[in-house]
Amino acid sequence: MIEREILLEKMKTSPYKPMRGRIIAAEMLTEKEKLFRIELEGRLNLSHEPGQFVMVSIFGYGEGPISVCSSPSDKGYFEITVRNVGVLTDKLHKLEKGDILGIRGPFGKGFPVDNMFGYDVMIVAGGLGIVPLRSLIRYIMFHRNDFGNVQILLGCKSPKELLFEAETKEWMRRAEIKFNCTVDRGDPDWKGNVGLITTLIPNVDINPMRTYGIVVGPPIMYKFVIVKLLEKKIPDHQIIVSLERRMKCGLGKCGHCQIEGMYVCQSGPVFNYAQLKNFKGECHEKAI
Amino acid sequence: MKYATLQKTNLNDWLEYLKKKAKLYAPRKKEGHFVFRPVKEVEDVCLEYIPTILPPKKYYFPQKERLFKFSAQPFKTAKAIDTFDEFILFGVHTCDIAGIQCMDVVFRDGPEDPNYLNRKDKMAIIGIECLKYCDKHANCVSMGNHIPRGGYDLMMIDIGDKFIIHINSEKGEKLVKGVDFIKESTEKEMIDLERVREEKKKIFKEEFYAPLSRIYDSFDKSFNSEVWKDVGKRCVGCGNCTAVCPTCYCFDVADEMELNLNDGVRYRIWNSCQMDDFARVAGGEDFRKGRDSRQRHRYYRKFKYPVDKFNRYFCTGCGRCTRTCMAGISLIDTVNALAPVAIE
Numbered sequence: 001m002i003e004r005e006i007l008l009e010k011m012k013t014s015p016y017k018p019m020r021g022r023i024i025a026a027e028m029l030t031e032k033e034k035l036f037r038i039e040l041e042g043r044l045n046l047s048h049e050p051g052q053f054v055m056v057s058i059f060g061y062g063e064g065p066i067s068v069c070s071s072p073s074d075k076g077y078f079e080i081t082v083r084n085v086g087v088l089t090d091k092l093h094k095l096e097k098g099d100i101l102g103i104r105g106p107f108g109k110g111f112p113v114d115n116m117f118g119y120d121v122m123i124v125a126g127g128l129g130i131v132p133l134r135s136l137i138r139y140i141m142f143h144r145n146d147f148g149n150v151q152i153l154l155g156c157k158s159p160k161e162l163l164f165e166a167e168t169k170e171w172m173r174r175a176e177i178k179f180n181c182t183v184d185r186g187d188p189d190w191k192g193n194v195g196l197i198t199t200l201i202p203n204v205d206i207n208p209m210r211t212y213g214i215v216v217g218p219p220i221m222y223k224f225v226i227v228k229l230l231e232k233k234i235p236d237h238q239i240i241v242s243l244e245r246r247m248k249c250g251l252g253k254c255g256h257c258q259i260e261g262m263y264v265c266q267s268g269p270v271f272n273y274a275q276l277k278n279f280k281g282e283c284h285e286k287a288i
Numbered sequence: 289m290k291y292a293t294l295q296k297t298n299l300n301d302w303l304e305y306l307k308k309k310a311k312l313y314a315p316r317k318k319e320g321h322f323v324f325r326p327v328k329e330v331e332d333v334c335l336e337y338i339p340t341i342l343p344p345k346k347y348y349f350p351q352k353e354r355l356f357k358f359s360a361q362p363f364k365t366a367k368a369i370d371t372f373d374e375f376i377l378f379g380v381h382t383c384d385i386a387g388i389q390c391m392d393v394v395f396r397d398g399p400e401d402p403n404y405l406n407r408k409d410k411m412a413i414i415g416i417e418c419l420k421y422c423d424k425h426a427n428c429v430s431m432g433n434h435i436p437r438g439g440y441d442l443m444m445i446d447i448g449d450k451f452i453i454h455i456n457s458e459k460g461e462k463l464v465k466g467v468d469f470i471k472e473s474t475e476k477e478m479i480d481l482e483r484v485r486e487e488k489k490k491i492f493k494e495e496f497y498a499p500l501s502r503i504y505d506s507f508d509k510s511f512n513s514e515v516w517k518d519v520g521k522r523c524v525g526c527g528n529c530t531a532v533c534p535t536c537y538c539f540d541v542a543d544e545m546e547l548n549l550n551d552g553v554r555y556r557i558w559n560s561c562q563m564d565d566f567a568r569v570a571g572g573e574d575f576r577k578g579r580d581s582r583q584r585h586r587y588y589r590k591f592k593y594p595v596d597k598f599n600r601y602f603c604t605g606c607g608r609c610t611r612t613c614m615a616g617i618s619l620i621d622t623v624n625a626l627a628p629v630a631i632e
Contacts, residue, residue, distance in 0.1 A: 254540070
């Protein structure tokens, strides 16, 4: 935990200055997503909570918020997975092993893993939502006996967009977790489920009072998944969602990530549905 | 010494004195408007002014501020600002002082912002109390900012041929102590001050239809009000209202490279929640679509959210947003239009 204090001290003296991070491995996962394994200066552990994010910088190109996709139990490095969508991420995709980038963080509040001790966990991931959720899944696998039944539902548009292929195959084989996967549109080689992720939920067998439902994906997906979880009678505060917002500082100042009076970068990005449902207009994640 | 007196005939001498102490900024005329500027000639300083185009915010929260210097190869960062200079803001209205207090609260709230706090540390504020309304757009009385409520080092009050100066801090005391033409105020002068303040009460009246607590309630109930649709239809999305606001502090962060394309500086620059990409993420999702919801957000960031968080209204009543609006959207009219909701 001393490492966490070193990081906090750094942030206090100059919160905008990034630390040096060295890419120690890089791999294209799909056509658009690339995974980076990063080692901080002095081999400091990022000491993050699963679900937190970092601000990633390339000088001259800017800075953006990126979810950490490795677990704090993965020591000596951390990982991020980046989709190529803009100026910064395009430049990021050109980086390879040995290259340096700037890192600030970790920021925000992660998944409430301590509160989840002893509970069953149902993880629902849509598209890129699997990226922050991978930090939680790896954490749960590492501390497996702290949790009850664990099941993962993963959905994406098509088989070629499936992330972490080797790892998901491993999850499928493991006996201590249930793993189910679906795609919106199959292709000739696809042998799994075809259909929206919401079609998987009615069939799962859960004890709602003992279950945390964790949903990460695009707003159009959560809206419907949350409805299904509510139908399953999971209590509001056990439905957990992680939100995506534009962010420039990570310090609760720049205003971009604000939902009503709250800064997602500080109070989130992870929220429970009891917090979200009272937002009036600026939270598209509300169940309809 | 708590109150000191300065003869108006000595005002320029004092300005000369202050100018030697530190960098001095004061209001002056510019093309029919007023602006805060560094004082070159003390004769240019104008204390009879209505709120300046930009609030003095530009001095403690610069429009474009360097955060740090960097080099890409090898990866290096360095301080961008070595020293913050002492400076004096002269002739600041009480509404703008309230604005500074709001900014203090925001940037002191953890994680603290060292850039702002370092600047603030070097700043001395000499206020001037308004004795008459600047124009019909101000709503300072409803906000409670027409009278001094702390947040300054010295406060000047015009009592005819002289100024009474209220000394509110050690920093302030140092700016009047030892100046031979500034004397401790006499009892008679203090009576004159009371008289001036009594006169003032007759002139200043609340601008909103109800007291602030009721205004807060009406915001609580007005999120889906038609008022926002109407404001949104008229708004042109230029962002002037946020640029001139003494309590707007949203910013963007960007890099500027030197010609060698290796070294550069990262800076922050004022940004506005009225810009259409302000809340849009890389995937294209926009969380505050439409000028109506963006204007509503601006109003709620003055009258609701900061009250919940800091127990402080972030409207100072300066009236700048109304004066500058190209579409003629009036803050007083908008807030008063929410009245029926609150009554019901």
